[in-house]
Amino acid sequence: MAELSGLKLEQRHGKSRVRVARVWRDRDGKHHFVEWSVNISLISDCLPAYVSGDNSDIVATDTMKNTVYAKAKECSEQLSAEDFAIVLAKHFTSFYQQVTAAIVNIVEKPWERISIKGQQHEHGFKLGSERHTTEVMVDKSGTLRLTSGIEGLSILKTTKSGFEGFIRDQYTMLPETRERMMATEVTASWRYSFESLSSLPLKPLYFTERYMDVKEALLNTFFGPSKEGVYSPSVQATLYEMAKAVLGRFPDISFIQLKMPNLHFLPVNLPSKDKPVIVKFADDVYLPTDEPHGTIQATLSRLRSKM
Numbered sequence: 001m002a003e004l005s006g007l008k009l010e011q012r013h014g015k016s017r018v019r020v021a022r023v024w025r026d027r028d029g030k031h032h033f034v035e036w037s038v039n040i041s042l043i044s045d046c047l048p049a050y051v052s053g054d055n056s057d058i059v060a061t062d063t064m065k066n067t068v069y070a071k072a073k074e075c076s077e078q079l080s081a082e083d084f085a086i087v088l089a090k091h092f093t094s095f096y097q098q099v100t101a102a103i104v105n106i107v108e109k110p111w112e113r114i115s116i117k118g119q120q121h122e123h124g125f126k127l128g129s130e131r132h133t134t135e136v137m138v139d140k141s142g143t144l145r146l147t148s149g150i151e152g153l154s155i156l157k158t159t160k161s162g163f164e165g166f167i168r169d170q171y172t173m174l175p176e177t178r179e180r181m182m183a184t185e186v187t188a189s190w191r192y193s194f195e196s197l198s199s200l201p202l203k204p205l206y207f208t209e210r211y212m213d214v215k216e217a218l219l220n221t222f223f224g225p226s227k228e229g230v231y232s233p234s235v236q237a238t239l240y241e242m243a244k245a246v247l248g249r250f251p252d253i254s255f256i257q258l259k260m261p262n263l264h265f266l267p268v269n270l271p272s273k274d275k276p277v278i279v280k281f282a283d284d285v286y287l288p289t290d291e292p293h294g295t296i297q298a299t300l301s302r303l304r305s306k307m
């Protein structure tokens with residue numbers, strides 16, 4: 001931030017949607033593959049560029065883009081999106097005197113190794129659905145803010161969901177029920193409690209593993225055991241249980257935000273003039289709709305960090 005004769009300027013500049021894919025080949029012939037879309041945003045001392053057209057303190061956004069490919073090349077071992085974001089952020093804040101902080105976001109495309117006749121393929125992948133995301137902020141002193149997340153996790157259960165006891169007034173038409181469909185598209189983001197570069201875990205692919213484990217904790221809580229499931233009295237209650245499961249299982253996560261739209265499946269009833277009814281809803285025929293849909297979101301954090 002800079003004061004300019006009674007005016008205040010806050011600025012950052014960067015490059016968005018830098019797409020990079022990287023293959024790592026094991027000695028035994030197995031290939032590992034990732035595809036990332038990288039966003040970089042630099043906070044830097046480059047005021048003259050704004051106020052007098054002097055670009056001498058500017059890191060060109062084209063240079064930022066090229067850095068993504070140069071660093072991808074340098075990473076000779078497979079690494080998580082989080083670790084790649086940290087590599088980039090560390091580079092920008094340490095290499096350029098002008099850069100005071102770097103924010104790097106990555107969205108990983110969900111390429112999954114394919115299995116052919118039950119056997120994992122050495123170099124074949126197919127696109128899955130939900131995406132792994134991360135955002136890293138690093139400043140010159142090595143202070144870190146690390147967030148990871150999931151986007152587009154579409155899940156549905158055909159029973160063990162209800163909604164009762166809500167406020168009723170002259171505008172309330174919704175019947176109470178203990179039997180309905182429950183469907184949502186989860187967006188999650190969670191903050192790790194590592195607050196400096198020097199406190200990061202050294203284990204390779206630590207954050208890739210965590211991502212898989214958090215996803216599993218979210219899914220297990222939403223669905224419950226395979227046979228009997230688990231009853232949900234509302235999206236709100238299920239969201240809270242899911243967030244609690246993540247904080248309960250992972251002490252290095254300090255807070256989690258969940259966004260869980262309520263995607264409705266409306267019961268279909270078709271009345272008839274002659275017969276009593278053409279279609280009488282019996283928990284079987286639905287009209288799926290996401291317009292409009294309920295929006296339910298919450299953030300759960302620890303009052304005191306466990307770390």
Ligand SMILES: O=c1[nH]c(=O)c2[nH]c(=O)[nH]c2[nH]1
Nearest residue numbers: 163174233234235236262294
């Ligand atoms: O789980 C739900 N939460 C709500 O807040 C809500 N509101 C609504 O109309 N249906 C539902 N379902």
